Amino acid sequence: MKCVLLGSGGMMPMPYRSLISLVIRFQGCLYMFDAGEGVQVGLKKVRLGIKPLRVIAISHLHGDHCLGLPGILMMRAQVPEPGLLTIIGPPGIKRFVLQLKEILGFVLNYPISFIEWDEKAPEIAYEDELVRVIWGTLKHTTFCLGYRFEEHARPGKFRPDSAIALGIPKGPAWGKLQKGENVTLENGACIPAEQVLGKPRPGRNVCYGVDTIANKALYRLCKDVDIAFLDGMFMPEHQEEATAKGHMTVDDAARVALRAGARKAVLVHISPRYTDEDLNKLTEAAVKRFGAAEIGRDFQSYDIGLRDE
Secondary structure (H helix, E strand, O other), rough: OOOEEEOEEEEEEOEEOOOEEEEEEEEEEEEOOOOOHHHHHHHHEEEEEOEEEEEEEOOOOOOHHHOOOHHHHHHHHHOOOOOOOEEEEEOOOHHHHHHHHHOOOOOOOEEOOOEOOOOOOOEEEEEOEEEEEEEEEEEOOOEEEEEEEEEOOOOEOOOHHHHHHHHOOOOOHHHHOOOOOOEEEEEEEEOOHHEEEEEOOOOOOEEEEEOOOOOOHHHHHOOOOOOOEEEEEEEEEHHHHHHHHHOOHHHHHHHHHHOOOOEEEEEEEOOOOOOOOHHHHHHHHHHHOEEEEEEEEEEEEEOOOOOOO
């Protein structure tokens, strides 16, 4: 699993920092969180492709988080048979996209499925054979969503001794069992995979929570994740301004990650007032609170390995 920051900035694109967007690559598929203006440029730069994009999850309808959608949609239409795209987001995301499509007059060669938040929505916003995406309402100046990206639990460790004792011959049957699939022997006996596997192993988890102040939903989405991408827009000395605008300081974000048990925190949505020369100061302030915190930078990549057994 790989997380790539296509942009780490907030409010407006700058010559030294692109607007916020995170893409997660897993098993050859792409899952995107937010799409700041010009996000397709970043996607080309990191060479991840566009056809494998399955999901775009938008946090809220502020321009620095969603104005990149038209470009991404049109870019994806340039490849043959790209398949279904799912767009997740706040109330109004479907109307926003469809009106843009009508006004701009672009043509898509693939269907779009829209999943909008409402008060009766289940905790799981999206699920496929690989992952699920959980959402929660954050606390910003407008309605805003945070997300938790979860890999499905993996099958337990394969026990060869148990397979031999059950008379299962080495070969394709062992491979199926290791994937958690049941097998049928030549004598007709059906062997459930759990008879030769240990306990299921937890999958990897990522939190994406920006444009918010600390709140219960953010802690829930961030709990025990492998990596959390959190709003760290301001220095601690700008606390009053951050709170008034519905943002966190790097100190606030690092505290959330620490208390939630995140293994690593990457602070993003950096204010345009801070240039690259200021990033070390932001990092120092975050690390004072949580040693595994850092400031995200455009096009930085984070590999998430399997957890210890």
